[in-house]
Structures are given as C-alpha cells and as structure tokens.
Amino acid sequence: MTLTTEQENAILDRIIGERRSCRKFIDRVPADEQIESIIHAGLHAPFAAAAIGDNENYFRRFVVVRKSSKAMKELAPLVFDGVEKMAGDLERAAANNAELREQAVGFMNRLAAIKSMGMVPGVGTAPFYIVAAEKKGFPPVEQLSLAHCMENMWLKATALGLGFQIVSVTAQMADNPRFCRFLGIEHGKWALMGCATGYPAEKLSPSIRPSVREVTTWPG
C-alpha cells in the first residue's frame, strides 16, 4: 500500500507527539529484532563528519544490557557507585562555590534522589539498558551527535509501541575506566549516553508544549 505524503506526515506527527519519557516498564521483553531496529534508527541519525575525520573504526557503537543478565548485575552497581562519586565530588566542589551551587542545584537534587532510591532509574528497571558510544573528535560535539542518535532511537521505540527513557548519568560514566572496559571501549576516547526500553506500564498522554506561535519570531 502506498501512502500519500499527507498520510505519511500524519503518521510522523503522531509518533512525534506520542514520544514521551517512560519511567515504568512491565516485565514483558521486546524481541531482539525490535531492539536491533531501534539501534538501526540510531545508526541512521546524523553524525559530525568533520569532527570525526577519517576513522578506521566506525565511530558509533551500542551495547545492549538485558535486565536479568550477569552483565547487568555487574554494571548496575558500577553506575550506582558512579552516581555516588559524582554526587560527592559535586557537593564538595559546590560547598565553596555559590555560583556552581546555584547552577547545579537541580542536578544535585537528582543525584541525591537516585542515591536515596539505591538504584539508577533505567539501569535494571527496564528489560533493556542500551549504551550508545560516540568517538570523541574535534570540536567536541560527540554529545550532540549522541542526542540525535537518541532521538532517532526514541522515535523508533515509540513507533514500535515501546517506552523509552533517557539515562543521562551514563554520560558521566565515560570517565570511569571500569565502565569503559566493561563496554569494550578505550577509556577517554568515547562519549556515552544511555537509554532504557521495554513495554510501558502506563499509557502517557501525548506531549504538551506551547504553540509554535508563542515561541517563534520571524524578524523581517
């Protein structure tokens, strides 16, 4: 069946509107093929060609960790310890720096909440935790590339009827040599971002945003 441009756009608009942050998943495990198709979408996201330069090895990698795997048992405490260290480092740095304290208060609260939960949401709370790695280049735009990659993956997961959660503390784990060794990447050379996916526990409303007119100017 061939769809008209209008029909294709209606589908795209629906998927964009239905893309939400899912923070509760059921135990049902998506098929590996579904995860591969999400990764396929991530691979097709743009990358910063000029920043990466000529590269013998492909500059984008994915590591898929299943919820009840041996790998997850090893990795989850590693990420939690990472968060604890991050929280401690930031608290110490902010203690004598009012500007930093003011800037970082939201993130510090988030780290404190994770600490008191005793686990990192998205790491072992969904059937899959996926880490995407992007080789560092110049200028250092790898986190931007990873954001494009995540958005493509997020939209694909939405189209598959799966929930998706960004696990942004994964980015800080790039500084952790054990975590990098675990992923099989060279420490210091890669930037990271993570996400969790699985079937959502609840249906969320489409995203609510201001109207285009409220936030857009068209200077003459």
Ligand SMILES: Cc1cc2nc3c(=O)[nH]c(=O)nc-3n(C[C@H](O)[C@H](O)[C@H](O)COP(=O)(O)O)c2cc1C
């Ligand atoms: C850079 C970035 C980091 C984020 N980190 C997290 C995260 O670690 N955990 C989480 O649950 N959501 C995270 N989010 C999701 C946002 O909180 C979410 O997109 C926002 O609240 C809007 O809600 P929506 O995604 O349902 O439209 C992140 C989003 C972005 C863009």
